[in-house]
Amino acid sequence: MSKTRRHWLMKSEPDAFSIDDLARVGTEPWTGVRNYQARNFMRQMRIGDGVLFYHSSCAEPGIVGIARVASEAYPDPTQFDPQSDYHDPKSTREQPRWDLVDVAFERKLRRTLPLEEIRRHADALGEDFALLRRGNRLSVMPVTPAQWRLLLSLE
DNA sequence: GCCAACGTTGGC
DNA sequence: GCCAACGTTGGC
Numbered sequence: 001m002s003k004t005r006r007h008w009l010m011k012s013e014p015d016a017f018s019i020d021d022l023a024r025v026g027t028e029p030w031t032g033v034r035n036y037q038a039r040n041f042m043r044q045m046r047i048g049d050g051v052l053f054y055h056s057s058c059a060e061p062g063i064v065g066i067a068r069v070a071s072e073a074y075p076d077p078t079q080f081d082p083q084s085d086y087h088d089p090k091s092t093r094e095q096p097r098w099d100l101v102d103v104a105f106e107r108k109l110r111r112t113l114p115l116e117e118i119r120r121h122a123d124a125l126g127e128d129f130a131l132l133r134r135g136n137r138l139s140v141m142p143v144t145p146a147q148w149r150l151l152l153s154l155e
Numbered sequence: 156g157c158c159a160a161c162g163t164t165g166g167c
Numbered sequence: 168g169c170c171a172a173c174g175t176t177g178g179c
Binding site: 011 | 175176177178
Binding site for chain 2: 036135137
């Protein structure tokens, strides 16, 4: 396993949990991911990896801040909680299905980097940039160093 | 609110 | 193992 810091993009609906919420709490366990691909990406995360914080399902979807991975992946406790929206009856403490990582606030961007503007750089970002793939619904995705640089240069 | 895209479930 | 039905995501 490489020791190089890697980069990711994580989506959140600001009505549920925004970049300002993260700024307030400092560090947040990223509960509720119930997609295997997204879970597997979180399992690849290492402490210190960079995270682009993306607001989805809102008036101006886009990248709004930078965070960093603050823990290795560990079982998402909400999967065991029958009261939780994220409860998964097929999960047991012996055999958990869902993991999460802790995410720590780094900074807000000077402005929201809107999806619409990101789209205009689709060619430079390349085919492997999952955010712009057709019908993309992935909430956790990898970002290459080149994509990271390009996106932050737009700020 | 609409709808396209996609993942998951379950019957067969 | 196929595939239709269903639920969810997320931009608009």
